[in-house]
Amino acid sequence: MVNILIVEDELPISNLIRVNLTEGGYCCNVANDGMQAADMIEQNRYDLILLDVMLPKVNGYELMEYIAPTETPVIFITAKNDVADRVKGLHLGADDYIVKPFEIVELLARVEAVLRRYHKGESKLSIGDVEVDTQSRSVKKNGKQIDLTMKEYELLLLFIRNKNIALFRETIFERVWQSDYLGDTRTVDLHVQRLRKKLGWEKMIVAVYKVGYRLEC
Amino acid sequence: MRFAWKVFLSTVIVIAVVFAIGGFILITSFFDSALSRETDRALEENQLTKLAYESAATTYVNQGEKLTDEAVINSVSSLESSGRRGIVVADENYETVFTSTGEAADMQLMAETEADRTYRIGRTGERYEITVCCRTTVGERTVYLETSRDITSIFQEREMQFDTYTEWSIVLLLLSAIVMLAVSMFLTRPLARLSATTRRIAEGDYDVRMRVKGEDEIAEFTRDFNAMTDAVQDKMYDLENTARQREDFVASFAHELKTPLTSIIGYADMLRSKQMAPEEMFLASNYIFTEGKRLEALSLKLLELMVLDRQEFEKRRVNPRVLMEEIEGLMLPIMEKAGLILEVSAQNAVLMIEPDLFKTLLVNLIDNARKASEPGSTIEVYGHVRGRDYLFCVRDHGRGIPEDEIKKITEAFYMVDKSRARAQNGAGLGLALSDKIARLHGSRLEFKSVVGSGTLVCIRVRRAAGRRRA
Numbered sequence: 001m002v003n004i005l006i007v008e009d010e011l012p013i014s015n016l017i018r019v020n021l022t023e024g025g026y027c028c029n030v031a032n033d034g035m036q037a038a039d040m041i042e043q044n045r046y047d048l049i050l051l052d053v054m055l056p057k058v059n060g061y062e063l064m065e066y067i068a069p070t071e072t073p074v075i076f077i078t079a080k081n082d083v084a085d086r087v088k089g090l091h092l093g094a095d096d097y098i099v100k101p102f103e104i105v106e107l108l109a110r111v112e113a114v115l116r117r118y119h120k121g122e123s124k125l126s127i128g129d130v131e132v133d134t135q136s137r138s139v140k141k142n143g144k145q146i147d148l149t150m151k152e153y154e155l156l157l158l159f160i161r162n163k164n165i166a167l168f169r170e171t172i173f174e175r176v177w178q179s180d181y182l183g184d185t186r187t188v189d190l191h192v193q194r195l196r197k198k199l200g201w202e203k204m205i206v207a208v209y210k211v212g213y214r215l216e217c
Numbered sequence: 218m219r220f221a222w223k224v225f226l227s228t229v230i231v232i233a234v235v236f237a238i239g240g241f242i243l244i245t246s247f248f249d250s251a252l253s254r255e256t257d258r259a260l261e262e263n264q265l266t267k268l269a270y271e272s273a274a275t276t277y278v279n280q281g282e283k284l285t286d287e288a289v290i291n292s293v294s295s296l297e298s299s300g301r302r303g304i305v306v307a308d309e310n311y312e313t314v315f316t317s318t319g320e321a322a323d324m325q326l327m328a329e330t331e332a333d334r335t336y337r338i339g340r341t342g343e344r345y346e347i348t349v350c351c352r353t354t355v356g357e358r359t360v361y362l363e364t365s366r367d368i369t370s371i372f373q374e375r376e377m378q379f380d381t382y383t384e385w386s387i388v389l390l391l392l393s394a395i396v397m398l399a400v401s402m403f404l405t406r407p408l409a410r411l412s413a414t415t416r417r418i419a420e421g422d423y424d425v426r427m428r429v430k431g432e433d434e435i436a437e438f439t440r441d442f443n444a445m446t447d448a449v450q451d452k453m454y455d456l457e458n459t460a461r462q463r464e465d466f467v468a469s470f471a472h473e474l475k476t477p478l479t480s481i482i483g484y485a486d487m488l489r490s491k492q493m494a495p496e497e498m499f500l501a502s503n504y505i506f507t508e509g510k511r512l513e514a515l516s517l518k519l520l521e522l523m524v525l526d527r528q529e530f531e532k533r534r535v536n537p538r539v540l541m542e543e544i545e546g547l548m549l550p551i552m553e554k555a556g557l558i559l560e561v562s563a564q565n566a567v568l569m570i571e572p573d574l575f576k577t578l579l580v581n582l583i584d585n586a587r588k589a590s591e592p593g594s595t596i597e598v599y600g601h602v603r604g605r606d607y608l609f610c611v612r613d614h615g616r617g618i619p620e621d622e623i624k625k626i627t628e629a630f631y632m633v634d635k636s637r638a639r640a641q642n643g644a645g646l647g648l649a650l651s652d653k654i655a656r657l658h659g660s661r662l663e664f665k666s667v668v669g670s671g672t673l674v675c676i677r678v679r680r681a682a683g684r685r686r687a
Contacts, residue, residue, distance in 0.1 A: 012480035012504045019497075020487070054472050079475035080468055101479040104486050166490040211489075 001027045002115060005046040007037040007063070008077065009055050013100075017050060020104050021111065024161070034058025038066055046072050048115060050098075053078040053089070064092040073114050077102075105171050108161055125160050127217055130199055132160065141199060151176055152195050159195075159205065159215040169212040188212070220408060224401035229394045236386045244378045251371040252338075256347060259366040260334060263349035266304060266364050269296050271355055278356035289360060290315045303346070303365035314360065326350045327361045338368070345369045407435045411442065423450050462628065469630030473515055473645070477508035518646035521577070522629070525653050530571040532658075534681055537600045537607060538563040540572055544579050544598070551584075556592030559583070563600035566607050569681045570658055578654040581647045582611040582674050589615030589672065602680070610675045617668040627652040627662060 004026050008014035011032075018028045029044070031037035034055045041049070049067060051074050053060035060076060067074055076089040076097040089097050095114045098107060116134065123135040131140045137153065139146045148156065154176045158167065169188045170181035177187070192213055196202050206214050273292030277284055286308075293306050293315050306315040307322035316322070327350055329335045336349040348365040410427065417425045426446065427439045484501040487493065493501065541563035552559040579598070586596045590613050597612045618626060625631050629649040648662070655661050655676050666672040 010476050010480070012508055013476065013483070015500075015504070016480060016483040016487070020483075079472040079479075081471070100475040101482040104483060104490075164491065168490070214490075 001025075002047045003027050003029070003045070004111070005029050005031060005037065005040060005044075005049045007031045007034070007049065007055065007060070008052045009033055010052075013052075013077075016104075017107065020107065023164075024108050024111075026111070034060070034063045037063055041067060041070065041072070045070075047118070048072070048111065049074045050111075051076055051094070053080070053085070061088065061092060064089070064094065068093045073118050075110055075114055103171070104165075105158075105162060105167070105175060109175060112161055125157075127160055127163065127215070128204070130201075132156065139199075146198055148195070148198065151191055152198070155191050155195055156199075159213070163215045163217055166208045166214040167212045172212060219405075221398075221401045221405040224405065225394070225398050228397045228401070229390070232393050232397075233386075233390055236390060240379075240382045240386060244375060244382060247378065248371065248375045251374070252368070255366065255368045255371060256336065259336060259347045259349045259364065259368075262366060263334060263336075263351055263362070263364045266296050267351050267353050267362055270306075270360075270362060271353055274355035274358075284356045284358040286314050289358070293362075303348075303367075305363040305365075307361040307363070309359045309361075311361070318365065322361060322363055323348060323350065326363070327352075330361065343369065345372045407439065411435075411439060414442075418446060423453065466629050469645070470519075473630055474512070477512045477515075480508040481505050481512070515646070518650060522646060522650055522653065525574075525650070525657065530574060530657060532569045532571050535568050535570050535572045535575075536565060537568055537609070538565050540575060540579075541598065541600055544576060544583070547576075547580065548583050552587065552596065555587055555590075557587060557590055558593075558595040560595060560597045561599070562597075564602050566600075566602050567681045568607055568678055570678060574654045574657065578651045578676070579609065579611070581651045585647060585674075586611055586613035586615065586672070589613055589617075591615065603677070605680055606677045607680050608675055608677050610673060612671065612673045614671040617670060617672055618664065618666040619668055620666075623664050623666060626664070 002025075004021055006014050006017050006021075006028055008017065008030070009032055014030045014032070018030055021028050029040060029046075031040050035057045037049075037051075037055075038058065049072055051060045051063060051067075053076060055063070058066075060078075064074065074094045076086075076094045077100060078085060078089065078097055079100045081099045086097050095117065096110050098110055123133060125132045125134065129142050132138075133140075134157070139148055139153065139156065155172065158172065158175050169185050172188050172192075173179075173181040173184075176191075192205060196205050201215075204216055206216055208214050270292055273295070274284060274289070277288045277292065282288060289306055293304055294317075296304060303318040303320075304315070305313060305318065305320065305322045307313050307327060311322060311324055311327050313322045323337070323339075326335055326337050326348060330350045330352055334349055334351045336347055338345060338347050340346075345368050346365045347368050348363055350361055350363045352359060352361055354360075407430075414425050414427050423446070426443050429436050429439050429443070481504075484505045488498065488501055488505075541561050545559065545561040549559055583596060583598060590596060594614045596614075597610075599610055601608045601610075627648045630645040631649075632645040652662050658676075658678055660676050660678050663675045663677070664672065665675075
């Protein structure tokens, strides 16, 4: 199980992150201020720390200096979107940053990416009879290799990581194609069709009316 | 070229020129007086020679002899004493009759000589002579009598003086040059120091100051320079401070805006894309609602703050007692709900204020007092006449404000106890707003606070002049 520490003084936000990460299969602890976070880091080992910058008592940057020697990966959560702030966080040794307000899909994707970089996430994902090995990038159904294109593979990962969550077409497009959604739904639809067909997942990837798709399992 | 060198060179040149001209004038005047002395003596000598000749010649004439050339020579030759004196005698036809020097008589000089004596300074080779000529007639014979005097010595003396003077001038000039070099270096050293200081300031070391020594212009300049640096530094700190405050404002604003937005967007995202249990849905939508409310409170306060910057306000004559009664009516239900006791008292007076803004200000202060107080405690609001002023005060017996926080509490978004302020839906703008209103009335908020025993906030407003008869 991956242990994640959430350092955030705003209860609604820390709750939001905790609920979604827990659903994503992570084990979460919450610290409400810098002092509490420092205590918790001292006592436990975490695989990832989500760190708000503006914290009471000890702020995120100060806490970062305390975290750095433990070599725990850190993602900053900040309301400031200017380059200087982001660079400062990255200079202090943060692995990534998330700018408030953020979408849950983005949060999960960034957490996933950082964990993957540290080989802390699980490299083998399995949904039903489909197995995905994220290290060798291979997909097997009932032990049989299935060939997927780059985009199809990314799409599959997105569905698996956000199972039971309705993914909006625009979200899918932005995540998989890494560019702004301009209203072209056919690209997404086409790739979802291909993926369904290759995996035999016609029933599992459900179309959500007027929204997009959801992986149900 | 360095200033020290300029001072040095110009001084040395002036000294050299003064030495040269002064020396020349001095030596020339020495020479002139020596020459005129020699000239006088030569003229005197000539006169004596003439008298001697005349007496000798008269002797000849008295003896009844004719004055021949020989007689003339006889009478003259005795006068040429041991060759120191040169005598030349010529007749009226300018023919040389006698010469002791071997030179012929000077024609031109004789021609110029009519009645009186004439003289001329002549040069032969290295020698200078002064030749004096006169005419004398004894016994129908007219002769020209020339005497000459050797004055080479005074010319030589002049040359010698020039040489000595030149030598000494060079020595003195060198000495004074050395002294001047030291002096000019010494005088311009403060300038070098000043320029070094200026360079350091230009490089960003704004704390450097010059030491002021003495009372001269440079000291004065140094003092002015220091004053200027102080002023620049102050101004810079002011600007830095303003920039920092603005930056803080932007950062806080972003934080205050984005925190509720994050919750709203996040929970809304959950609601639209997940199948959730009813109690989870309730929790999520409740978060959206409360955070939305917080955003609303923030935007309203911010709007008021901005409007205050833009708008012109019309102040009216207001009786603060009436104002206070209105506020009491407004706040009493809220206070009762919070379990607090509100005591309001006000004296009659006339103030020039904008009543709605002032009401906002007092309500804000009372609301802050409420947030700081525990149920059961008292909040006092009173208005007193204080000489020319009127004093509004709000006193609570709550938690108080730490001393080092008091300066910052009127900054926008500043919250002493963040988590508590959040819980009470505070955005950290109330006091920023109140302070702005107080400033619009030419006043400001004055805080007195003791941690643990309460806070007193006062606003002092100048009373309006007596009511005119309508």
